[in-house]
Amino acid sequence: MKYIILILTFLTSLCFGQTNPKHVYVQPYTKKDGTRVEGHYRTSPNSTNTDNFSTKPNTNPYTGKPGSIEPDNKTNDNSYSYPNSGNSQYGSYSTPTYGKLSFYTNYGAGGAVDLYIDGGYVGTLTNYFPNGTPNCTDNNIFYTNLRPGTYSYKAVDKTGFYWAGSIAIGSNDCKTVPLFDLKENRFNLGTTNAKKRRVRIINYVLPFVSTVVFPPLGLGVSSLMAVSPRINTRTGDPNYDKGFRKAARKKKAIRIGISFGAGFATWFAISKII
Numbered sequence: 001m002k003y004i005i006l007i008l009t010f011l012t013s014l015c016f017g018q019t020n021p022k023h024v025y026v027q028p029y030t031k032k033d034g035t036r037v038e039g040h041y042r043t044s045p046n047s048t049n050t051d052n053f054s055t056k057p058n059t060n061p062y063t064g065k066p067g068s069i070e071p072d073n074k075t076n077d078n079s080y081s082y083p084n085s086g087n088s089q090y091g092s093y094s095t096p097t098y099g100k101l102s103f104y105t106n107y108g109a110g111g112a113v114d115l116y117i118d119g120g121y122v123g124t125l126t127n128y129f130p131n132g133t134p135n136c137t138d139n140n141i142f143y144t145n146l147r148p149g150t151y152s153y154k155a156v157d158k159t160g161f162y163w164a165g166s167i168a169i170g171s172n173d174c175k176t177v178p179l180f181d182l183k184e185n186r187f188n189l190g191t192t193n194a195k196k197r198r199v200r201i202i203n204y205v206l207p208f209v210s211t212v213v214f215p216p217l218g219l220g221v222s223s224l225m226a227v228s229p230r231i232n233t234r235t236g237d238p239n240y241d242k243g244f245r246k247a248a249r250k251k252k253a254i255r256i257g258i259s260f261g262a263g264f265a266t267w268f269a270i271s272k273i274i
Contacts, residue, residue, distance in 0.1 A: 036122075048072060099173030100136040102143035103155060104129040107181040109237040111158030115142060117151050125155070125179075136174040148173075155179050159240045161189050183239045190243030197248060199255045207256050211263025212270070222260040226253045 043052050050071040053060035058067040103115055108128030115122050127140035134141050146169045155177075156162040163179050203225060211218025231248045235241055 097171040098145040098147050099169040099171060099175065100143050101146050101151070101153075101167065101169055102134070102136045102141045102174075102176045103153075103179055104134050104138075104141040104176060105155075105179035105181070106130055107179070107186075109239060110161055110181070110186065111235065111237065113155050113157045113179060116154045116156075117144070117146070119152070119154075133178070134176065136176060141176070153177065157237075159186065159189065159235045159237050160193065161186065161240075186237055186239035187243035190237075190240040190245075191247040194244045194247035195251065197251075199252055203252060203255050204259045207259040208263040208266075211260050212267050215264055215267055218260055218263050218267075222256050226256050 048071075049055050049069060052058065052069065053065075053067060055067045055069045055071050059065065060067070101117075103113070103125055105113060105125060105128045108130070113125040115125060122144050123142050125142040129138070129140045136143050148169055148171050150166060150168045152164070152166045154162055154164045161181065163177075165177070167175060167177060169175060207218055207222040207225065210221040231245050231252070
């Protein structure tokens with residue numbers, strides 16, 4: 001029913017209304033404040049606003065919304081310049097100008113990359129570009145339309161690795177941001193994150209208590225805990241995971257060794273007293 005009403009509104013507007021019969025499609029774009037503007041139709045620019053969808057008493061044939069702007073009563077002499085407001089409730093008077101900003105990566109092992117512009121999420125890069133430098137609209141890249149201006153960006157993959165910076169976009173620009181990385185960087189990131197990870201309390205308590213009770217038992221428990229269970233972090237990035245596991249195993253073994261030593265010292269002190 002909704003579509004029938006829109007079709008009737010469209011035909012009525014064309015036949016009986018004052019709207020410009022020439023319509024243009026505005027591509028989706030993102031404003032500098034992060035607001036996403038979806039693609040939409042508007043009337044082709046001319047010398048008057050009387051034939052705009054958003055002018056009284058016209059109706060937007062695509063949405064069915066009535067116009068709210070007062071007509072300027074000018075004739076169409078193709079010399080009128082629209083005010084650059086962009087704030088009309090049902091469309092902008094001015095033609096949006098924008099540039100393209102694209103992101104691509106040559107490192108596909110880190111998983112999907114979430115993209116943020118001026119702090120706002122704009123999309124996810126799910127593929128990687130293994131060779132060369134792509135154009136703005138090539139396959140395996142992500143691109144978005146932006147108003148001219150300077151923007152900050154941040155890209156974060158599933159391992160927590162991120163790229164950040166700023167870039168200036170001009171009207172009709174086509175700029176690409178490479179998200180490059182090396183295997184060594186991912187290994188080091190895994191190592192760093194493993195060092196920040198807290199060791200479970202049982203890795204302190206069990207070696208200590210079992211050693212205080214009976215040192216040979218404590219030695220066996222400590223040795224077993226140092227190798228089992230395996231640290232099995234899997235982010236999908238083998239280089240990150242390798243660095244994480246190596247550092248985490250080392251950290252765990254050191255903590256268990258300290259607990260065993262403290263337990264043995266306690267057992268020795270108690271045995272002397274007894």
